[in-house]
Amino acid sequence: MKSAVETLNPTRVRLTVEVPFEELKDSLDAAYKKINQQVTVKGFRKGKIPARVIDQRFGRGAVLEEAVNDALPKFYTEAVNEAEVNPLGQPEVDITELKDGELLAFTAEVDVRPAIEIPDYSGIEVTVDAVEVTDEDVEKSVEQLRERFASTSPVERAAQDGDVVTIDLEAKVDGEVLPDGVASDVSYTIGSGELLDGIDEAVKGLEAGGEATFTSQLKGGSAEGKDAEVTVKVSAVAARELPELDDDFAQLASEFDTLDELKADSRKRLENMKQFDQATQAQERVLDELLKLVEVPMPEKLLEDEINTRKHNLEHHQLGQMGLDLGKYLEIQGKTEEEFLAETKEQAEKGIKTQFILDELVNREKLDVSREELTEHLFRRAASSGMSPDQFAQAVAQGGQVPMLVGEVARGKALAVVVEAAKVVDTNGEVVDLSDDEDEATETVEAAEGTESEASEDK
Structure with a gap:
């Protein structure tokens, strides 16, 4: 086999390959064997049909096509190795000459890794945020933990920010109740922003048994993106009660015995996250600075x-x-x-x-x-x-x-x-x-x- 490589541009080459026909022998034998297993000729056992009969009945061209398809990957790989190129992706192969008994010639165009020159990068300088954990950061972290251990208790008063209300919802578009627009016994914390826009204003001030109607753009479902008339009924109001921030809370919410130890651990975790x-x-x-230094075709x-x-x-x-x-x-x-x-x-x-x-x-x-x-x-x-x-x-x-x-x-x-x-x-x-x-x-x-x-x- 003879091959040559031509650089078309910094990222693409064309390989030209010529293969003497005798190097196709193994692939030709495999082609005849494969066709033998696929066809039936009267007078011959399956798998025992002579090559000349296959040529006569099915055409030498079919055998050559099968053999070339089998051989091309091997010859392409040999050409790539000989040219010492690093191909990227699959080649575009074009058979330029196929002379039965004489020669197979083809070209293969393929993207290749470009040659890259990396300059001295030791001069790169960057500035990053400092690792700083404030007392406010620690207090916020502890407060979030405290929120997770909040309890609720029913109250007989109007709902207000932070309360947990149990509600029923019904959404209408153009006066029709949506098939997926009804929900019952939904638990919602006022101010959490987890449901529809406008619901906080609607339920605040309502006691158990109260209801209100408001307009909101639906965020999902069959009428996503449309404005709906939503009726909300409050069936229960519960106040959220946060545990006292003391050593008992530290023992309840963590493996630490004191609140000071819990806060110290929170500070350490925040420092690790910021690092x-x-x-x-x-x-x-x-x-980013390295990418600026290097030209890459x-x-x-x-x-x-x-x-x-x-x-x-x-x-x-x-x-x-x-x-x-x-x-x-x-x-x-x-x-x-x-x-x-x-x-x-x-x-x-x-x-x-x-x-x-x-x-x-x-x-x-x-x-x-x-x-x-x-x-x-x-x-x-x-x-x-x-x-x-x-x-x-x-x-x-x-x-x-x-x-x-x-x-x-x-x-x-x-x-x-x-x-x-x-x-x-x-x-x-x-x-x-x-x-x-x-x-x-x-x-x-x-x-x-x-x-x-x-x-x-x-x-």
Whole structure:
């Protein structure tokens, strides 16, 4: 076999391949064998029809077509290896010559990874939010915990903010009660904003047995988006009672003996959360600066496929689970389809560019992924996908996605290398140490590439 490679542009090549006919022998034999199992010729046992009879009855052309289809992937792979190119996606193959007994010639055009030059990135500087937990933050956290332990008791008075009311609802559009517009014994906390717009004003001031009518735009159901006349009847009013903030509450709501210990633990947890947010912010900003430094030619076919994949995943996975279509989603977002496609293209370009640059860094820095690192990443991805580790591992193995997970971890390690070399300071001017944040870096890479939300989906 002879092959040559021609660079069409920085991201696409054309392979020209010539194969002597004798190299098709194995594929020809396989073609005759396959056809033998599929056809019946009177006078011959199934599977024992001579090649000359197959040629006469079904045509040599059918055999050649079967043989070429069988052989092309092997010859294409050999040509790719010989040319030392890194193909992206499937090639466009064109058979230019097929002479029976003499020659098979074909061309294959395919997108390839562009050559990337990564400049010195040690000069990257970014500023991130400082980790600051105020007394107000701690008080808010404790108050949220206190809310979870609130109790209710019936009261004989008009409903007011914070009360829990038991209500019946009936919604009409154009004077007709909607088939899904009736609900009974609904428990609602006034001021929570969990039901219809306008309901708080309607029920405040009502005692048990009272009712009111108001107009509200429906947020779901058969008449979603339409204005409805809603009648609300209050059957019970209950006051919410919060426990006293003391040591008894700390023992009730936590493993701590005193309120001071509970508050100290709340402060520590808030600090950890803000440190995580700070690390993520630093990695995102360092990555953005790195992307600005590197020129990356964009493979057009790969970009088109990535845009279509993102659009498909949004429409058929994310929106489908919410009962929305793309048109309704764009209406809610206040975007035109052109704006949506422009944003999707921008995100896809960033994802592809991120992968190319970090993959180049993985090779340059000779970064390996250990079994322990891969297992830890698999457990985290399983948790984010709502699957058990065993289920997720099985799905990954069956889908041939293990190399994808290895790539994600490796690129996270590459980003961590860049972050460690960069200068990261907080808004107080303090230097931030992010040397132990490879896991967070992997999550940042996933977000940039658009893979995190697709953990359990086929890509």
